[in-house]
Amino acid sequence: MKTVKLGNSNLNVSQIGLGTMAFGRWISEADSDAILDHAVNSGINLIDTADYYGPGQDEKPAYGDGTSETIIGNWLKRNPSIRSKIVLATKVGSNTNPVMSNPSLSRDHILQQVDSSLERLQTNYIDLYQAHLFDNNTPLAETLTTLSGLVDEGKIRSYGVSNYTEYQLTQALAIIKDRRLNPLTSLQNRYNILSKHDDQDVLKLAQRSHVGFLAYSPLARGVLTGKYLNGAMPSNSRAAHGEPLIKEYFNDDDQQAVEKLKAISDQTGTPMSQLAFAGVLSVPGITTALLGASKTSYIDDAIQAAELKLPQKVMAQLKSL
Structure with missing residues (x-):
């Protein structure tokens, strides 16, 4: 797979990255290992996680227990030669307290959490450390x-937001x-053909400023x-698992756009x-577009998309959705 330089850093990342929000949440450790193996063997080198990812996301209040990082760390321990070949990214700043919501990007919290992440990931450095959300309560x-x-x-090679x-x-x-300060390497924001209009300005700013852009949810949490x-609800889907963020796509405008996408697909x-993805x-x-794969076959699909050369007419149709 083609790799590209991430912003102004020395990191070269694959055009498809692996997002691991569901590791330990509704994807077991064994299945997570299989996904990680297949991703790396297929040429994906960017693995993205967070101290927040894990089953605690579904609790009230939602909190992170680092399960996803732990799974990745166990996988790296079993495959020590892989560490130098991947770009390992994680995030800090979302709630990590099961008793009360206390998201923070204060100095004390970051310094505490980076050591916890390093321990869970079983590594002595993180390639890309990202502020997960903007913190209005910390300068x-x-x-x-x-x-x-x-x-x-x-402790980290670069940082992003x-x-x-x-x-x-x-x-x-x-x-x-x-x-x-050391330069900002990347911005990770949601970007897909349904939400693209919301992020045009910040994307252009990142491009002008030589800040890499990592697009998460390129498939709109599976909606695309x-x-x-037609109201389908597959039993093992994100929606069936109760993923709350997917509900915003269940509206008439987005459903009509998905129907148009299906027509292009059929054509x-x-x-x-x-x-x-294309x-x-x-x-x-x-x-890079970050794929939250729950099956290895989804990785193959994304890689094929990265290699697609679509006619201009089809690209124009996608942009008009």
Whole structure:
């Protein structure tokens, strides 16, 4: 698989990355291992997780217990030669307290959590450490200075942010420049052919600023595969597992867009999922599309999408959805 440079860093990442939000949540450790093996053997080198990912996400209040990181760490321990061949990314800043919601990007919380993540991942460095959400209760300069300091300390190779708006990214870049911090490597935001209009401005800012863009939810949490058309509810799907974030796509406008995508799929003979991935990867400024695979076959599908050369007419149809 083709690899591309991530922002202004020395990290080369595959155009398809593996998202692991469901590891230990509704994907068992054994199945997670099989997915990791298949991803790496297929040329995917970016593995993305978070200290928040695990079964606690489905509790009230939602919290992270690091199960996904633990699974990946156990896998790395069994496969020590793989560590130097992958780009290991994780995140900090979402709630990790099962008793009360206390998300934070304070210096103290970051320093505590990075050590916990390193321990769970069973590694002595993280390639990309990301602020999971914007923290309105912590000065942004405190967060960025702490992350930059971790680069100097060697615990992380680079840092990024996630779920930032254009205004928030503008603020971050200004602080980094003013304080002469280590540069920001990446922005990880949701981006798919249903939500694309929401992220155009921040994507363009990232591109102008040489910040890599990691697009999560390129398949709109599975909606763009067509599995939920006509009210269908597959038994092992995210929606059936109670994934709350998928509900926002169950509206008339998005359903009509999915129906149009199916028509393009039927016309071209190309699976809907591959069209959705190709539509994201064709956008200037997007470095990698992150796949949350629950089956190894989904990885094969995404890789084929990365190699697609769609006619301009089809690309124009995808952009018009």
